[in-house]
Amino acid sequence: MSGKGLTRSPGSDARGVAAEELRRHNLALIIDRLHFAGPMSRSDLVTRTGLNRSTIGALVNELSELSLVEVGPATTASGPGRPSPIVRPRPEGAVVLAVELAVDSIAVATVGLGGHVFNHVRVERPRKHLLPVDAVAVIADLARPLLGSLPANHKFAGVGVAVVGVVRRSDGYLHIAPNLGWRDVPMGALLSDALSTGHPVSVANEADLGAIAEHRRGTYPNARNLIYVSGEVGIGAGIIADGVPLHGAAGYAAEAGHTLINPEGRPCRCGGTGCWETEAGEAALLRHAGTCGDTTGLAAIAELSRAAAAGEDSALCAFTQLGHWLGLGIGNLINLFNPDVVVLGGLYHRFYEYLELSVVKGAKSQALLPAWDVATITKAGLGTDAPLVGAGELALSALIADPARAESLREYHRARPLRESGAPVPRSQGA
């Protein structure tokens, strides 16, 4: 019943494949390989795609004309025959702005095709109530110099945003972000207006994007079934099922932090009781450490970190208690998703050494043996940058899926630069 790519049983809305669609599919396949695996020889492309030599040659030429790749001389001969030229993705061929809006920090980066990071800035911010318009202004202020410093010949391809909340994929509408205290914010529209780059702004849940980043650029790039679980104020989760991000009907899937795990437990910010994040989120950690009621999360976490590093029993015990609940919930996810790998990010990444034993013990106690036997639990290969990396992938994804779009890309300074105010900006500015 299973199967991959074209051999899977067509879904109820699958359509016939015409020759033009076939060519576009193959073009996308090659740019996808180069984007994620990096430069490789034309021979390697033949081997990795199963397409023949002349087809690869024609497709590489087309990508080269689109300025997305460059072909250079072979470095060394491998195997018989003459050395095969090396094909490289050109970062300047498609540059995007990646944004992460987390509870304790805001980060932006300019990222090119192939994953090259041109510039990157993250600002911590005090955890107080921030209005959406203010957050958007901070993002625009951070983005301006990064975008302004892009050389004139770099092609601008769009904006991707990771945000801690439940987001509608179609238009970036943020339904609810309990840990920011926000509800019903048209985040996509606000950012599109503030950034005014002439490109769509794609917004998605932070953990969903963390999962995509860990899946494509993390430690286990061949894992087809991956669960990303990130410790924040709450718990973020993103899921890759059979190589594909799990979105659900409207993009609201993977809200694992709000699955009931303890009906006798505590009220949750979502309005429910005993959700997983009430037992394994940041507040639970501080409660176990005896600092409950603290509102300055960052300082309390820093103190707990110091105490654990000094080997203080109460701190280590707090992590063990958190790990127990974290592990039980991971066991649930293993039973539901039968993953190859569970990747821990955020707080869980930062304190993995203190959590590992109790997480594994808790997860093993809940998981059924066949699924447990094939699952690996590990910390995020990309560290705390996973959501930001994922935001870059989100912004590049439309181009990767249809590289012919590169034809319509323009240099950032010839597109619409960021407005300082509502006034239009002359096109020649800054070039």
Place this chain on the structure above:
Amino acid sequence: MSGKGLTRSPGSDARGVAAEELRRHNLALIIDRLHFAGPMSRSDLVTRTGLNRSTIGALVNELSELSLVEVGPATTASGPGRPSPIVRPRPEGAVVLAVELAVDSIAVATVGLGGHVFNHVRVERPRKHLLPVDAVAVIADLARPLLGSLPANHKFAGVGVAVVGVVRRSDGYLHIAPNLGWRDVPMGALLSDALSTGHPVSVANEADLGAIAEHRRGTYPNARNLIYVSGEVGIGAGIIADGVPLHGAAGYAAEAGHTLINPEGRPCRCGGTGCWETEAGEAALLRHAGTCGDTTGLAAIAELSRAAAAGEDSALCAFTQLGHWLGLGIGNLINLFNPDVVVLGGLYHRFYEYLELSVVKGAKSQALLPAWDVATITKAGLGTDAPLVGAGELALSALIADPARAESLREYHRARPLRESGAPVPRSQGA
């Protein structure tokens, strides 16, 4: 980041598409449409697949030569131009044996392409410890007359089996079936030997197959995200995510019955404590009804059914209590999968009228609002036959994915008939 069919971003093991693969894909697409949607005109096939008229004509001819479809005169003219011929799937072009091994019953059916059921038999069986070899013998005894009565010109295409347990997809190895009391049973091999049809026997989890059946042949055929939850002795669940069955790394996904929902709860047959099925399975229902400790489940359930129909408070209250926990767990699944529809089968289907209010209330209390707003909870359109229908689809799936396989299909009586014993059977027997 999303996308369907060929436009999705290629996974890390996707390969280039050659022209021959394209033709096979389109052939599969057409037989898939006819198999699930039933007879339609050549014009409808053009509209529904997006392929052009001459391509459809050639592909339909090829399917006709493979004996999988027949083309008949148009019944009525629709729209301008001459009436378009009607293409019908031929059930006798590919017949499979579908088997369901449940806790309380064993069912077999002969099913043809297009979903036509030739024959169907289900036997209830007392819930006592049954050895795997005995169950296999019962299945073979039930299958023999059904297969023997197939007309000589029917082509036999394989066997699909639904079983209550954790099954390895690759070879039908049953790791564990707590509610049958089985562990480590090579079910695929045993059945292949006993049925000896010369065809592979595909085995899968009962609820996974129920989900496939409800997705393709249930009340919501256009739902791309569907969760099937079936009340048995335990809880079976199967999940369709973005149109594709969720298998996980090795086929063990969707074990929702063994997710922790009440850490202060009761021991579960899996060895854990407080799993969902300890609160919402059959034993919980009987416990709520005050008949705990009863081992003859069927009789107790029958009595409870009578009492509920008579309006007895204690019985209705037991269903309400069960529905509360069932709903909470469904809320968890809604948060994780953002489904279009949650379909209730088995016991939950049978007693839906008593459960509905409390299930909806419980699910709503746990689900986040955006996901709740798009989800529908309903009872199984196929009733208790969903897993058996799914087993038929499992057996047909290889042929649907690659219709050219029909060339090698043989009439059942000219293949290898069921052996009464270990002795070889003459090929001419019964023809």
